[in-house]
Amino acid sequence: MTPRIFALSAAVAIAAVLLVAACSAGTKAAPPSAPPTAGSTISISDMKFTSPAAVTPGAKITVTNSDGVEHTVTADAGNAFNVEVDEKGTATFTAPNQPGTYAYHCNYHPTMHGQLVVQ
Numbered sequence: 801m802t803p804r805i806f807a808l809s810a811a812v813a814i815a816a817v818l819l820v821a822a823c824s825a826g827t828k829a830a831p832p833s834a835p836p837t838a839g840s841t842i843s844i845s846d847m848k849f850t851s852p853a854a855v856t857p858g859a860k861i862t863v864t865n866s867d868g869v870e871h872t873v874t875a876d877a878g879n880a881f882n883v884e885v886d887e888k889g890t891a892t893f894t895a896p897n898q899p900g901t902y903a904y905h906c907n908y909h910p911t912m913h914g915q916l917v918v919q
């Protein structure tokens with residue numbers, strides 16, 4: 801092996817080591833996958849609520865209103881939650897900390913009802 805070829809081989813070997821090091825460092829730096837947050841949105845469309853299957857206690861709930869009129873998401877009992885949602889707007893509220901099934905309605909439209917399951 802001539803010195804020149806040896807130097808080239810050494811350079812390639814060093815480059816390969818650096819490449820592997822960079823790759824493994826990148827893998828370690830990757831954040832752990834976040835838990836699924838799907839289902840924290842109540843959507844309103846055509847005068848109907850669509851609730852998530854269930855939410856965790858104290859979860860931040862986003863309400864999206866696709867209708868051209870204002871709605872509210874108001875708990876039937878107590879003051880668990882009550883939020884106004886502008887036409888074509890969004891609003892947020894905090895789910896109750898106490899697990900349970902919370903029936904809710906819209907203050908403006910008595911036919912609109914939904915349920916929020918906290919567990």
Ligand SMILES: [Cu+2]
Pocket residue numbers: 870871872906907908909912
């Ligand atoms: Cu309404």
